[in-house]
Amino acid sequence: xxxxxxxxxxxxxxxxxxxxxxxxxxxxxxxxxxxxxxxxxxxxxxxxxxxxxxxxxxxxxxxxxxxxxxxxxxxxxxxxxxxxxxxxxxxxxxxxxxxxxxxxxxxxxxxxxxxxxxxxxxxxxxxxxxxxxxxxxxxxxxxxxxxxxxxxxxxxxxxxxxxxxxxxxxxxxxxxxxxxxxxxxxxxxxxxxxxxxxxxxxxxxxxxxxxxxxxxxxxxxxxxxxxxxxxxxxxxxxxxx
Amino acid sequence: xxxxxxxxxxxxxxxxxxxxxxxxxxxxxxxxxxxxxxxxxxxxxxxxxxxxxxxxxxxxxxxxxxxxxxxxxxxxxxxxxxxxxxxxxxxxxxxxxxxxxxxxxxxxxxxxxxxxxxxxxxxxxxxxxxxxxxxxxxxxxxxxxxxxxxxxxxxxxxxxxxxxxxxxxxxxxxxxxxxxxxxxxxxxxxxxxxxxxxxxxxxxxxxxxxxxxxxxxxxxxxxxxxxxxxxxxxxxxxxxxxxxxxxxxxxxxxxxxxxxxxxxxxxxxxxxxxxxxxxxxxxxxxxxxxxxxxxxxxxxxxxxxxxxxxxxxxxxxxxxxxxxxxxxxxxxxxx
Numbered sequence: 371x372x373x374x375x376x377x378x379x380x381x382x383x384x385x386x387x388x389x390x391x392x393x394x395x396x397x398x399x400x401x402x403x404x405x406x407x408x409x410x411x412x413x414x415x416x417x418x419x420x421x422x423x424x425x426x427x428x429x430x431x432x433x434x435x436x437x438x439x440x441x442x443x444x445x446x447x448x449x450x451x452x453x454x455x456x457x458x459x460x461x462x463x464x465x466x467x468x469x470x471x472x473x474x475x476x477x478x479x480x481x482x483x484x485x486x487x488x489x490x491x492x493x494x495x496x497x498x499x500x501x502x503x504x505x506x507x508x509x510x511x512x513x514x515x516x517x518x519x520x521x522x523x524x525x526x527x528x529x530x531x532x533x534x535x536x537x538x539x540x541x542x543x544x545x546x547x548x549x550x551x552x553x554x555x556x557x558x559x560x561x562x563x564x565x566x567x568x569x570x571x572x573x574x575x576x577x578x579x580x581x582x583x584x585x586x587x588x589x590x591x592x593x594x595x596x597x598x599x600x601x602x603x604x605x606x607x608x609x610x611x
Numbered sequence: 612x613x614x615x616x617x618x619x620x621x622x623x624x625x626x627x628x629x630x631x632x633x634x635x636x637x638x639x640x641x642x643x644x645x646x647x648x649x650x651x652x653x654x655x656x657x658x659x660x661x662x663x664x665x666x667x668x669x670x671x672x673x674x675x676x677x678x679x680x681x682x683x684x685x686x687x688x689x690x691x692x693x694x695x696x697x698x699x700x701x702x703x704x705x706x707x708x709x710x711x712x713x714x715x716x717x718x719x720x721x722x723x724x725x726x727x728x729x730x731x732x733x734x735x736x737x738x739x740x741x742x743x744x745x746x747x748x749x750x751x752x753x754x755x756x757x758x759x760x761x762x763x764x765x766x767x768x769x770x771x772x773x774x775x776x777x778x779x780x781x782x783x784x785x786x787x788x789x790x791x792x793x794x795x796x797x798x799x800x801x802x803x804x805x806x807x808x809x810x811x812x813x814x815x816x817x818x819x820x821x822x823x824x825x826x827x828x829x830x831x832x833x834x835x836x837x838x839x840x841x842x843x844x845x846x847x848x849x850x851x852x853x854x855x856x857x858x859x860x861x862x863x864x865x866x867x868x869x870x871x872x873x874x875x876x877x878x879x880x881x882x883x884x885x886x887x888x889x890x891x892x893x894x895x896x897x898x899x900x901x902x903x904x905x906x907x908x909x910x911x912x913x914x915x916x917x918x919x920x921x922x923x924x925x926x927x928x929x930x931x932x933x934x935x936x937x938x939x940x941x942x943x944x945x946x
Contacts, residue, residue: 420798446800454798460791471788474781475800483781523800 373398373433373558374527380427381414381582388414390582396527401549401559403573403590407602411582412562413455416529420452421445432527446475451520452529455562457512459504466491466500468519475523490522493555494548510541514548521552528552530561534568546572570594578602617860621768628760637756641828643870644760645821647767649843650850650862652817655774657848658857659783660810661790662712666723668843669730670700670815674822675837676734679747684740689749692823700819701812703730708808715793727844734834746833749826759828766824767863770817775859777813786810790857818847841908846873853918855925864926872914876907 375395381388389411396402404412417423419430421442430438437445446452460468469487470480477483491497496518499511507515513533520528534545546568553559563569569576570590578586578599586596593599624644628637649667657663677699678692711722734741741747753759777783785806788796793803826832837843846869854865879885879900888896903910922929 422794422797441802442797443800443802446798452798454795458792458795460788460795462791463787467784467787471784471796471801472799474784478781480780483784519795519799 372396372431374560375431376415376419377429377431378427379415379418379425379430381411381418381423382426388582389418392577392579392582392584394577394584394587396558396560398526398558399553399556400575401553401561401573403569403576404560404562404579405564405569405576405593405599406579406585410580410602412579413531414582415579416452416531416560416562419445419529420450446523446525449524449526450529451523451525451527453513453516453520453531453533455531455535457509457516459507459512459515461503461505463504464500465496465502465504465507465515468504468515469496469500469522472519472522486524487522490518493551494518494521495544509536510538513537513545517548517552521557525557527558527560530559530563532562532564534563534565542568620863624764628757634756637760639870639874641756641760641763643866644763644767645824645828646846646850646866646870647863648763648770648821648824649818649847650854650866651767651770651774652814652821653847653851654856654858654862655777655786655817656810656814658851658861659774659778659790660786660807662807662811663716663720663848664723664811664814665720665840665844665848666725666727666730667818667847668838668840669723669726670704670818671822671825671843672730672734672832672834672837673700673703674819675826675832676741676747676822677819678823678826679749679832680740682749683742683747688752689823689827690752692826693820694823696823696826697816697820700822701816704811704815705808708811709804712804712807712811724840724844727838727840731834731838731840734838741834744833744835746831746836747826748831751830752827759824763824763828766820770820771859771863773813773817778859782806782809849915851925853915853925855927855929858925858927861925861927868926873911876910879904879907 372395377393379389379392392415394402404415406412414423418425421440425438428438429436432448432450435448437448460471463471466487469490470483473483473486473490477486488497491500494514494517496511496514499507504512504515513536517530517533530549534542537545542565549559549561549572561569561573573590575588576590576593577584578593578596580602585598585602586593627640631637649671653664653667674692674696677696678689681687681692681695682689707726711719714722735743778786785796785801788799788801789803789806796803822837825837850865850869851862852865853868854863855861875881884900884903885897888900918925922932926933
């Protein structure tokens with residue numbers, strides 16, 4: 371039994387097949403990359419896994435338990451955290467309160483949640499911003515807050531949705547560092563990313579999709595050399611002679 | 612200083628009837644304190660949890676009718692209605708929330724509006740139970756207003772303190788998370804549907820208790836009074852907005868302002884306008900004041916528009932803004 375597995379995922383939005391037969395499995399402690407051009411269905415897959423959308427067809431297993439059809443909050447309680455590509459800070463709360471709200475996932479008292487939240491903030495390097503309102507954070511730190519918040523729920527698996535988009539090169543290095551640190555802390559990671567420097571350097575295996583269908587899978591090098599993947603990203607070679 | 616302000620206010624409220632032994636002002640203060648309860652409850656579900664309710668009268672009226680019917684049908688003291696009114700209001704709120712919290716934002720608000728109207732029609736049509744438009748009349752327990760004053764003061768304190776306690780617990784964090792972003796809250800392991808029901812349940816119970824008190828205090832209710840959209844539901848919203856949405860003491864301040872303003876407009880500034888008009892001896896002026904007095908609800912609406920324009924966070928939420936404005940005026944006057 372694999373740690374996390376999706377089988378033949380299909381999602382139909384009216385007439386649009388957003389995801390069409392995607393299967394993959396993730397090993398415990400792995401960083402698994404998900405790439406594909408814009409609109410290829412990566413975020414939809416995350417929304418299917420976390421129960422934001424109901425599946426049209428397919429099965430999702432986490433630690434041997436079938437989790438498709440469960441409510442979003444229950445999936446979080448089982449130990450799957452996520453971040454949002456379009457960040458969703460709890461705008462009028464402080465950074466600390468944001469993280470405390472998620473730390474309550476694993477604690478019942480204010481004191482305990484506060485301690486866990488402070489630990490998570492320290493771990494993710496946001497401790498110096500704890501008293502600031504979340505809405506006043508710049509985009510780089512908002513992305514970091516997303517990661518901190520999902521880390522504070524105490525997950526075994528985190529789904530990172532483009533947490534490096536919009537960051538400058540210095541922030542990018544810090545983001546890579548943080549993702550590796552979270553993995554070293556025993557959390558398995560599935561990451562969607564457009565920035566090749568990030569995804570190629572940290573993922574152990576990558577799945578490439580296009581139009582909701584898998585087009586290539588393997589180590590970063592294998593995927594980078596895959597003809598289908600090159601075609602999807604760069605288009606076909608045309609002979610003008 | 613600001614920390615002790617609530618305590619000072621509480622002491623002042625406690626000695627108020629001794630300092631001002633006047634039934635009219637005591638009556639107004641009883642209304643203010645009742646609105647503190649309702650406004651605080653509305654603030655919990657709308658201000659803190661972000662689920663705006665346009666139908667507080669449904670819970671208020673249910674509480675009031677519970678107290679009234681206990682007396683007329685079962686010959687039980689209407690004071691039981693204080694507790695049981697809260698219970699029945701919560702019993703009404705929970706299934707309603709279970710169904711309607713699938714709706715978000717304005718759609719939920721419309722559903723509460725519908726609940727308000729449904730309850731008013733039930734109260735009107737089900738004559739064998741509620742007496743319909745004839746209403747329910749009970750004999751008040753006390754002749755003096757003093758006991759009512761202290762009972763409602765206790766209720767107001769209990770509701771403010773309990774909402775404060777709730778907001779400092781895990782539930783409070785959950786309510787705020789749901790208000791800020793329901794999807795984010797769900798992904799953080801918060802059962803938003805359940806916690807919205809918790810919030811609505813507490814709010815409805817407090818509002819129902821206020822309804823039960825109203826029955827005891829006024830001795831008479833009919834569907835158009837206690838299920839009134841503008842006198843109860845909209846008033847609850849105004850108390851919250853004028854005082855400050857999402858602040859602990861906002862609704863308390865809002866209740867005071869709104870009851871005072873309502874009374875001022877209703878009585879034409881205690882009849883001073885009419886007296887002034889009559890003193891001029893001009894029929895023209897008297898006519899204007901008559902029209903003005905008839906249009907008192909309009910003045911009320913204008914005030915609300917001004918508050919929303921200039922103090923969008925309410926008097927408590929924008930208190931610093933008001934202070935800054937006053938200071939600016941003073942320094943201008945000195946210069």
